[in-house]
Amino acid sequence: xxxxxxxxxxxRGLLRAxxxxxxxxxxxxxxxxxxxxxxxxxxTVAAPGNADADALNHALDLKHYMIAAYTAATPYLGGxxxxxxxxxxxxxxxxxxxxxxxxxxxxxxxxxxxxxxQLGHPRSRKAILRLLDSAEDKMIATFxxxxxxxxxxxxxxxxxxxxxxxxxxxxxxxxxxxEEPIPAPFVTGRE
Amino acid sequence: MxxxxxxxxxxxxxGLAIAAGSASGAIAAxxxxxADSTTTTGATGTTxxxxxxxxxxxxxxxPVVGTEMLGAFVYxxxxxxxxxxxxxxxxxxxxLNQEQAHITKLSAELVRLGGTPPTPFSKxxxxxxxxxxxxxxGGLGPLRNQHDCIILLxxxxxxxxxxxxxAISKLQTPRLLELSTQVVANEAQHGxxxxxxxxPGDVDKAVPGPFVRGTG
Numbered sequence: 001x002x003x004x005x006x007x008x009x010x011x012r013g014l015l016r017a018x019x020x021x022x023x024x025x026x027x028x029x030x031x032x033x034x035x036x037x038x039x040x041x042x043x044t045v046a047a048p049g050n051a052d053a054d055a056l057n058h059a060l061d062l063k064h065y066m067i068a069a070y071t072a073a074t075p076y077l078g079g080x081x082x083x084x085x086x087x088x089x090x091x092x093x094x095x096x097x098x099x100x101x102x103x104x105x106x107x108x109x110x111x112x113x114x115x116x117x118q119l120g121h122p123r124s125r126k127a128i129l130r131l132l133d134s135a136e137d138k139m140i141a142t143f144x145x146x147x148x149x150x151x152x153x154x155x156x157x158x159x160x161x162x163x164x165x166x167x168x169x170x171x172x173x174x175x176x177x178x179e180e181p182i183p184a185p186f187v188t189g190r191e
Numbered sequence: 192m193x194x195x196x197x198x199x200x201x202x203x204x205x206g207l208a209i210a211a212g213s214a215s216g217a218i219a220a221x222x223x224x225x226a227d228s229t230t231t232t233g234a235t236g237t238t239x240x241x242x243x244x245x246x247x248x249x250x251x252x253x254p255v256v257g258t259e260m261l262g263a264f265v266y267x268x269x270x271x272x273x274x275x276x277x278x279x280x281x282x283x284x285x286x287l288n289q290e291q292a293h294i295t296k297l298s299a300e301l302v303r304l305g306g307t308p309p310t311p312f313s314k315x316x317x318x319x320x321x322x323x324x325x326x327x328x329g330g331l332g333p334l335r336n337q338h339d340c341i342i343l344l345x346x347x348x349x350x351x352x353x354x355x356x357x358a359i360s361k362l363q364t365p366r367l368l369e370l371s372t373q374v375v376a377n378e379a380q381h382g383x384x385x386x387x388x389x390x391p392g393d394v395d396k397a398v399p400g401p402f403v404r405g406t407g
Contacts, residue, residue, distance in 0.1 A: 148365030
């Protein structure tokens with residue numbers, strides 16, 4: 001990024017375009033990581049009564065958003081934040097892959113990513129970092145709610161392990177924003 | 192809540208033995224229910240491994256509180272050693288304050304479940320005994336320099352992560368599952384901050400991988 005304050009119109013266009021491309025690319029990667037391929041004609045609704053799969057699919061939806069956000073935002077970050085963005089994108093893809101496996105194990109069908117995501121209109125590096133921080137927080141809050149909602153102990157542990165990694169992302173993003181990296185003793189996604 | 196030293200020691204020892212899991216099987220106390228225990232049954236001597244003995248939430252929380260107390264004690268010892276620069280000292284004090292908040296909250300939950308929290312560590316020799324059982328070479332040992340102290344604290348964070356993740360696989364109460372998840376996320380953040388103190392700007396070290404696993 002050559003400027004901290006880009007023209008909003010071009011940025012909006014770029015983010016939308018890149019976001020859509022990112023989702024398409026991420027979907028391919030996720031499908032490649034999973035044990036089965038997914039076509040657009042497949043149902044996106046888990047079997048009735050399969051509460052675990054439903055809860056995990058809700059978590060997966062947020063992961064898809066996060067993947068789109070990192071894919072779209074990372075090229076506009078420089079230096080350390082750029083390296084972090086690339087790394088965190090890879091980690092989000094790993095999380096999505098793990099969730100897909102858990103959903104399939106629970107007898108559900110993983111939700112595919114949306115064709116595009118509204119990522120807002122960040123006009124500066126700082127605004128992009130805030131967008132990522134905010135999206136991570138929202139995801140953490142949802143995942144914490146999801147942990148008790150799933151019955152399989154190993155799925156709970158995997159979700160908690162993902163929450164902990166996402167909390168690390170938040171700390172690094174906050175360091176990049178020159179903010180307190182550990183603002184509270186209990187990570188809720190709402191601090 | 193004060194216990195006689197032998198009782199406190201026994202409780203803590205048992206609790207931490209469970210938290211250590213099979214890696215520290217040598218210190219696992221007999222007679223303590225373990226959900227992942229290996230049992231031999233019947234005249235055939237068939238050995239089964241699995242979740243055959245369910246632990247209560249209080250039993251699951253006990254070693255977690257014990258491990259948090261160990262962590263807080265180690266942080267205090269390191270801070271008292273006076274090897275840190277003012278910047279690192281402040282960051283470490285923030286983490287210790289958060290560990291103490293974990294202890295307060297988790298102990299309250301344990302009491303609510305009818306359990307009794309162990310009393311905090313007061314002797315280095317007690318902490319050393321547990322640390323060495325958890326494969327911390329030399330225990331608290333000589334806290335000579337900043338680097339070694341931060342490494343020790345990072346390892347403590349991994350131990351705490353492992354204790355919480357293990358608990359999350361066993362806890363039943365939704366509120367406790369959420370609480371333990373909130374805490375393990377905070378412990379992971381501590382690890383990231385400690386790594387930043389040691390290797391500023393190195394994101395690969397600050398966030399080692401996509402899944403926080405902990406140790407123990």
